[in-house]
Amino acid sequence: xxxxxxxxxxxxxxxxxxxxxxxxxxxxxxxxxxxxxxxxxxxxxxxxxxxxxxxxxxxxxxxxxxxxxxxxxxxxxxxxxxxxxxxxxxxxxxxxxxxxxxxxxxxxxxxxxxxxxxxxxxxxxxxxxxxxxxxxxxxxxxxxxxxxxxxxxxxxxxxxxxxxxxxxxxxxxxxxxxxx
Numbered sequence: 001x002x003x004x005x006x007x008x009x010x011x012x013x014x015x016x017x018x019x020x021x022x023x024x025x026x027x028x029x030x031x032x033x034x035x036x037x038x039x040x041x042x043x044x045x046x047x048x049x050x051x052x053x054x055x056x057x058x059x060x061x062x063x064x065x066x067x068x069x070x071x072x073x074x075x076x077x078x079x080x081x082x083x084x085x086x087x088x089x090x091x092x093x094x095x096x097x098x099x100x101x102x103x104x105x106x107x108x109x110x111x112x113x114x115x116x117x118x119x120x121x122x123x124x125x126x127x128x129x130x131x132x133x134x135x136x137x138x139x140x141x142x143x144x145x146x147x148x149x150x151x152x153x154x155x156x157x158x159x160x161x162x163x164x165x166x167x168x169x170x171x172x173x174x175x176x177x178x179x180x
Contacts, residue, residue: 018046062117076110090123112178
């Protein structure tokens with residue numbers, strides 16, 4: 001595989017980020033969410049949202065990407081929270097990798113980059129939500145030292161699901177866990 005490079009996302013990455021998110025949902029949540037919902041997801045709708053996020057260029061939002069050559073193979077995003085939730089003042093809002101980039105440290109590096117960027121903006125802790133049935137993500141967060149905070153029902157686009165909240169109360173410790 002080509003060497004993977006990491007950088008802050010730009011507006012030019014919006015379409016690739018959106019496509020990766022949609023593709024990841026279709027693979028990860030097949031059998032967990034209705035096929036009709038997953039098949040109906042559209043990258044162009046997600047692109048609009050990512051264009052808004054990246055155009056805003058706010059220091060309280062961090063979006064980073066991983067590339068193999070010119071191909072986007074992963075991304076992660078996070079933001080400061082106001083108000084805090086569970087005494088945590090930042091949230092990991094997304095982390096997605098193409099299968100080729102999984103299990104090789106790319107997710108750890110992206111998570112560490114988001115944590116570092118948010119820490120520079122005053123973040124001290126990080127919250128992440130995951131659909132409860134996503135065992136791969138849950139194992140990743142647990143391996144990175146996340147504390148299980150809550151499991152609760154929630155509604156997403158009219159679908160009744162269960163979500164799990166994890167948190168890290170010390171971002172320096174999280175960054176160290178990502179480096180191991």
